[in-house]
Amino acid sequence: MNMIEVENVTMRFNMSREKVDSLKEYFIRFMKRQLYFEEFTALENISLTVKQGDIIGIVGLNGSGKSTLLKIISGILKPTSGSARIHGSISPLIELGSGFDFDLTARENVYLNGAVLGYSKAFMSENYAEIIEFAELSEFQDVAIKNFSSGMIARLGFSIATITKPDILIVDEILSVGDFRFKEKSEKRIHDLMAGGTTVVMVSHDIGQIEKLCNRAIWLNHGKLMLEGDAKTVCAAYQAGATQ
Amino acid sequence: MELTIEDILAAISVVIIAATIILVVVNIPRLKALWPGFKKYRHLLATLVSRDIKVKYRRSVLGLLWSVLQPLFFMLIITLVFANVFKLGIRDYPVFYITGFVVFSFVSESTTLSLNSILGNASLIKKVYIPKYIFPLQKCLFALVNMVFSLIAVAIVYIILQVQVYPTVFLLVVVMAYAAVFSFGLSLILSAAVMFFRDVAHLYGIWVTAWMYLTPILYPLSILPEPVQNIVKLNPLVYYVEYARSVMIDGVIPDLNTNLICIGFALLTLIIGLVFFKRTQDRFILHM
Structure with missing residues (x-):
């Protein structure tokens, strides 16, 4: 096909x-x-x-x-x-974290970026734990991502984009x-x-x-x-x- | 019998409405094809609107209360100046003003925010596919939410001044729907035009100020001389403001002509907006 x-x-x-x-x-x-x-x-x-x-x-x-x-x-x-x-x-990994809002926390960004990729809130809630765990960010869930290092942002972006x-x-x-x-x-x-x-x-x-x-x-x-x-x-x- | 400008506009509106129905029927398959895309991105729309609301009031002590306080303060200032200094002699001037103000600020806020909505999301649009109309739509919905909050201010004025409330007040929903369609159409035109000519942003800023004075918000339409009235009556916002006042203050259901004109202007703007946006949207990314 x-x-x-x-x-x-x-x-x-x-x-x-x-x-x-x-x-x-x-x-x-x-x-x-x-x-x-x-x-x-x-x-x-x-x-x-x-x-x-x-x-x-x-x-x-x-x-x-x-x-x-x-x-x-x-x-x-x-x-x-x-x-x-x-x-x-289709899931484009063109630039990781391109759908992020740097004033929002990691948690809010997971939902925002999920929505950018067309996933529902319920779907993101289901997979939230796995995304955070894979990105190794459980300590920083409620920190605004403007305080993140570039590696942390890229990890979060990769983790969201490959969840499905x-x-x-x-x-x-x-x-x-x-x-x-x-x-x-x-x-x-x-x-x-x-x-x-x-x-x-x-x-x-x-x-x-x-x-x-x-x-x-x-x-x-x-x-x-x-x-x-x-x-x-x-x-x-x-x-x-x-x-x- | 002499034809008034309303009669002429209403006749044109009937033609627009008929044309819209034909256009919709002809394009049913195309409109159906749009649906899956919209369905997929409705979560994004909801997320973006709620983010707008959060961001607007984050770090402000009074938060959402500002949506109520702002029109109240405007009303106080304007009432002091106009009702007392100019002696317009309008019954319940505060109610008269705030009704017009709420309608006008919805239109001006939604369109002004939409204007930069696509340009402002350039970094996103360059990297992920998202239907671009989502962004002006987001700003229009956000302005609609703000408008609903400012209706609380209207309610407060009603209670303090003990103004009579008529059952027609529920028709406010109808005029808001008209104004929302009109605003979305205009937002589509503006957000697309600004991609090609950045001047549009400055021009529109000037126009909004002029528009406010060309719309009978501060004064009743009847104080204008007849020839000027006829020109001002070409302004769509006149009908939306008058409609709101009619149901809020007079307790009168607006006549058929007014309804036709409101719908006509809204549909015409929406169609022009949709066609212009659709034709230009693929080139936005080349101008970011």
């Missing part, structure tokens, strides 16, 4: 020197006929099908469009042309959360999810990690799809190609 279908996706951004966001500026540029922008193509004609249970890694240098592709799959960005369809529930078994998990460079102990724990949890049939799309600069976890990989370079295939082949080609 196809879980993710990306068809001929092209993403272009307007790269005006300064963003024209005031009426005056817009008007002046309109009069001067300078309302043309430099276009930047972040992704060009990408097609990708991900089947159920696939663990697919995306490799590429900085600025090659990896995160843009993840955002399009997650529905955060709409492509300029082409389409991206997903089938089933989503059909699709989107992972952007976040397997390096916290200290080595928590890293092991979070890797184990990702493994459990994968074993349970979850489809995973991950971005990582750690080639070893991609080779270890993924069965397939794609290599992006300047928004173009260079190679698609099994993880080992793609990683080898990427390393050979990127060092040239």
Whole structure:
């Protein structure tokens, strides 16, 4: 079964020197006929099908469009042309703790972030204890998270985002959360999810990690799809190609 | 028989209402498709509204009481100035003023807060998919909650001044529903427009002040000269304020024309808002 279908996706951004966001500026540029922008193509004609249970890694240098592709799959960005369809529930781990309100306590943030991901209050109450325990924050439940360290925030975010078994998990460079102990724990949890049939799309600069976890990989370079295939082949080609 | 401006507006409203019904019927499948998304995020909506309420009153000693006290203080000041200095000669001026004030501040608060609601949640919208209309809707609901609290202030004025209460007071719910739909429509337009032109925020700030004087809150519409009245009557808020006064102070159920105009303005604004928002929402993220 196809879980993710990306068809001929092209993403272009307007790269005006300064963003024209005031009426005056817009008007002046309109009069001067300078309302043309430099276009930047972040992704060009990408097609990708991900089947159920696939663990697919995306490799590429900085600025090659990896995160843009993840955002399009997650529905955060709409492509300029082409389409991206997903089938089933999706849990994006794009930036941990992005739904947090720093003035609220850890407890309040668990419910808030759960709601951001579309979970009900009752569901979050059921899983509350497990979330806090996994994040190792039981002593700090009622402390405003503006007083937390970045590691604590990332742990809490990871713990909330992986509490359900989503059909699709989107992972952007976040397997390096916290200290080595928590890293092991979070890797184990990702493994459990994968074993349970979850489809995973991950971005990582750690080639070893991609080779270890993924069965397939794609290599992006300047928004173009260079190679698609099994993880080992793609990683080898990427390393050979990127060092040239 | 000469047509009044109300007749013309009511006729236009009938057309708007008919068009809305047709639009809804034609788009039933699309509207149905929206439902699962809304259902999924209704918890988020509830959480965000309750967070707004918590944050507003956190660290203030009097807390929620401020929602009651603020309109009361305004009413006191305005009554002192207008009823005594200008001698408008209106029966129960405090009630007259506070009714209009509550309606107007609901509209101005909900729209002003909505204006920055999407921009203010940029960090969230960039990282998680959330239907964006949730944010203006959140601010409108929050303003609605505040409005309900300020009705306590109205009740206090009624009790102190021993003003007669009519059974029509329950129709206040109807006019609040009209005003809420109108405000949500306007909120959609503003929150989307500000994504492309930040000036909208400043312009709207000026407009709200002007709007307050163009709406008969401090004065009765009848003191304006006839030609000016006809211009002021193009302002939707005139009808919402008059509606509220009619059911609260006069105990009269507003006529069909007033109801049609109220609905017409609300639906027209909502449709424009929905269409504009839907067309532009995918590009918001590029302007954050």
